[in-house]
Every structure is written in structure tokens, then in C-alpha cells.
Amino acid sequence: MQRVTMTLVGAVMAVLGCAWASLAFAGDREYPEFPVPDFVKTTMVADDVTYNGVPMRLMEFSSTKPEEALVAFYEAQWGDELRDVTMRPWRVLSHKNGEYLMTVQVTESNEMRARGNLSIAPMFSGALKADKELGKGFPVMPGSKVLNDIRSNDGGKVSRTLVLGSNRSVRHHANYYRKRLEDMGWQESFHDIQSASNRLKDHNLVLTKGEQRLNMNFAETAGQTYTVAVLVHPE
Incomplete structure (x- = not known):
């Protein structure tokens, strides 16, 4: 077993072992069963979700025993194929199971109990390939960087959440997307607008197109504007 204590970014890279934000996968697959002890209760969060092009299955769990019992x-x-990374308040355990990366993210809810998340992703599949088109199909404002592109299917309702960053103002973002999306129908x-000292700091925008609904938020933080766009539509 390998155990490491490091920063969040370093831990994520150590656990994944690759730049997973640049990967993509096409096709259906059967996920292996995730082993859980009898003192853990799991709840499915997303049976079919794609994070930055990577398909995965996500579950939440609660434990009636403390973190160390789970570890x-x-x-x-x-055994020796366990990777153990600490980035408090979280501890991340990971294991390569064939073409899959199995990950346990755990934290103590109190001295006697623990909670966290389980995930399975085909990080080592030969079907994975580089995807240089995060944000494809979405009218990304020129000069913006797509930070996250998450897709999920929950009971026939398909959703896509994008997070983008840019050094342009909130007002510039709001004007661009309002005009661009209206041109697209x-x-x-x-x-809804929130401002400070006559400077636009936060803007919420909701648009519809047929059965599709798009919620957008633009917010300024430390000189950067971050856009969160959530698109929902029937399957």
C-alpha cells in the first residue's frame, strides 16, 4: 500500500495517474461491482455520467464505523494495490481493477461514523481517446476556457453542466450569451443582476427553447469571471 499526504491538485493527479480532463469514451459498458463492507450503506448518485469526456458511475455512502475501519x-x-492519498478533510483510496479505476473518497462525520463517495471509471480502457473538444456544441464565448463539461442521464432527463473561465467582465459575458443564444432561437x-459599486458582479440568466431549459450564472471572483451553464432536456 502507498500512502501520501499532499495538496488537493497533487492528490488528484496521483490518484488518477493521468490528465483525465482530456479523455473521452464512446459506447455502453458494464461496470464491475464495487466491494463495500456490511457496515456501509450506498446510494446511487449517477449510474451514467460523463465528466470531461470520461464516463463513470458515482455513489454516496454512509458508514456506521469510523474512517479507519473503512480503510x-x-x-x-x-492489499499492495491500494493507493492511499490524504488531502484533508478527505482521504482518497484508489485501486486499478483491470481497465477501471475504483476510488473511495472518505471523511469522518464524527468520531464513530464516516461518509463519502465511491466512483468507478474506465481510466485504463483502450477505448479512451484524447478529446480536444470539451464544450463541443455549446456556444462558448471566444477567449473562454472550458474547465468542466459534465453530462448525465437521470431517469430520462438529460443534463449537461459546463464551467467556463474568462478574464472578460460579467457584463460582457451576459451581453454575449443573451445575444448569441437569442440568435440560436x-x-x-x-x-437577475447583483452589482457592487456600479460594477456588475453576478448575473443569472434562464432561457428556454422548446423542451430545453438553460440556466446560466456569471460571477466574478479575483478578477476572473466564471460561467456555470446547466442545460436540461428530455431524453
């Missing part, structure tokens, strides 16, 4: 269980399950149904 001991996975040490027994995975979207209709504005709501907007």
Missing part, C-alpha cells in the same frame, strides 16, 4: 476493509480487499425567461 482497513479496503486494505484487506486490495432561445428565449429569455428570467434574469
Whole structure:
């Protein structure tokens, strides 16, 4: 077993072992069963979600025993093939199971209990390939960088969440997307503005197009404007 203590960014890279934000996958697959002890209760969060082009299955869990009991269980399950990374308040355990990366993210809810997340992703599949088109199909404002592109299917409702960053102002973003989306046939149904010292700091925009709904938020933080766009539509 390998154990490391490091920063969040370093830990994520150590766990994944690759730049997973640049990967993509096409096709259906059967996920392996994730081993869990009998003192853990799991809840499916997303049976079919794609994070920056990578498909995965996500679950939440709660444990009636503390973190160390959970770690001991996975040490027994995975032995020397367990990777143990600490980035408080989280501890991340990971294991390569064939073409899949199995990850346990755990934190203590109190001294006697723990909670966290389980994920399975085909990080080592030969079907994975580089995807240089995060944000494809979305009218990304020129000069913006797509930070996250997450797709999920929940009971026939398909959603896509994009996070983008840019050094342009909130007002510039709001004006650009309002005009661009209206040109694409979207209709504005709501907007909300928050300002400070006459400078636009936060803007919410909701648009619809048929059965599609798009919620957008533009917010300025430390000189950068971040856009969160959530698109929802029937399957």
C-alpha cells in the first residue's frame, strides 16, 4: 500500500495517474461491482455520467464505523494495490481493477461514523481517446476556457453542466450569451443582476427553447469571471 499526504491538485493527479480532463469514451459498458463492507450503506448518485469526456458511475455512502475501519476493509480487499492519498478533510483510496479505476473518497462525520463517495471509471480502457473538444456544441464565448463539461442521464432527463473561465467582465459575458443564444432561437425567461459599486458582479440568466431549459450564472471572483451553464432536456 502507498500512502501520501499532499495538496488537493497533487492528490488528484496521483490518484488518477493521468490528465483525465482530456479523455473521452464512446459506447455502453458494464461496470464491475464495487466491494463495500456490511457496515456501509450506498446510494446511487449517477449510474451514467460523463465528466470531461470520461464516463463513470458515482455513489454516496454512509458508514456506521469510523474512517479507519473503512480503510482497513479496503486494505484487506486490495492489499499492495491500494493507493492511499490524504488531502484533508478527505482521504482518497484508489485501486486499478483491470481497465477501471475504483476510488473511495472518505471523511469522518464524527468520531464513530464516516461518509463519502465511491466512483468507478474506465481510466485504463483502450477505448479512451484524447478529446480536444470539451464544450463541443455549446456556444462558448471566444477567449473562454472550458474547465468542466459534465453530462448525465437521470431517469430520462438529460443534463449537461459546463464551467467556463474568462478574464472578460460579467457584463460582457451576459451581453454575449443573451445575444448569441437569442440568435440560436432561445428565449429569455428570467434574469437577475447583483452589482457592487456600479460594477456588475453576478448575473443569472434562464432561457428556454422548446423542451430545453438553460440556466446560466456569471460571477466574478479575483478578477476572473466564471460561467456555470446547466442545460436540461428530455431524453
